[in-house]
Amino acid sequence: MTSTSTPPGLARFNALEERAALAVLLEVCASTAWAGRLLAARPYAAAEDLHAASDAAMAELTAADLDEAMAGHPPIGRPTAGDPVSAREQRGMAGASGELRAEMLELDLAYQEKFGHVFLICATGKTGEQMRDAxxxxxxxxxxxxxxxxxxxxxMINRIRLARLLDTV
Structure with a gap:
C-alpha cells in the first residue's frame, strides 16, 4: 500500500458490499478465480495496488480459469448486443468494410477451430486492420x-477496465 489518501473511486470500490464488489469485478473479467483474489485483497490504498493484485491474480489463473475469462469476451467485430464495453473496446472494427468484416469472421472461425476459444486481443485503440493482422x-x-x-x-484488458471502473464506481 503506497498512498496516504485513497482516491475517491477506489474508496467507493473498497466500501462496496462484498456481493456488489464481486459483481463489478466479474464485469471486468469473467473469471471467478480472478475476481475472488481481487475481492479477498481489499481494501486497496492505491490504484497501483489494485492493478498489481490483478496482474498477480492473472498470472495464477489455471487453463480452466482462462477459459472462463475468455468466455466473457465476444468475437472481434461482433460485440455483444447491448454491451457498451465490448462495443467501445472494439471500436476499431466499427467502420470496417464489409470485406474486412468477412475476412475477420473467417479468421475468427479458423482461430476458434484451432485453439478452442475466441481470438482475444486488447482491441482498445487498434484498427480493424491491426486486429486482422494480429x-x-x-x-x-x-x-x-x-x-x-x-x-x-x-x-491488459483488465487494467483498462479496472481504471474505467474506478472512474465510474
Whole structure:
C-alpha cells in the first residue's frame, strides 16, 4: 500500500458490499478465480495496488480459469448486443468494410477451430486492420504459446477496465 489518501473511486470500490464488489469485478473479467483474489485483497490504498493484485491474480489463473475469462469476451467485430464495453473496446472494427468484416469472421472461425476459444486481443485503440493482422500472425502459434499471449492480452484488458471502473464506481 503506497498512498496516504485513497482516491475517491477506489474508496467507493473498497466500501462496496462484498456481493456488489464481486459483481463489478466479474464485469471486468469473467473469471471467478480472478475476481475472488481481487475481492479477498481489499481494501486497496492505491490504484497501483489494485492493478498489481490483478496482474498477480492473472498470472495464477489455471487453463480452466482462462477459459472462463475468455468466455466473457465476444468475437472481434461482433460485440455483444447491448454491451457498451465490448462495443467501445472494439471500436476499431466499427467502420470496417464489409470485406474486412468477412475476412475477420473467417479468421475468427479458423482461430476458434484451432485453439478452442475466441481470438482475444486488447482491441482498445487498434484498427480493424491491426486486429486482422494480429490474428493472422497468432494463428500460427503453438497452443501453449497462444495461451500465454491470451493471458497477457487479458491482463491488459483488465487494467483498462479496472481504471474505467474506478472512474465510474
Amino acid at each position: 490474428v493472422k500472425e497468432r494463428i500460427g502459434n503453438a497452443p501453449e504459446q497462444e495461451r500465454e499471449i491470451v493471458r497477457t492480452e487479458l491482463g
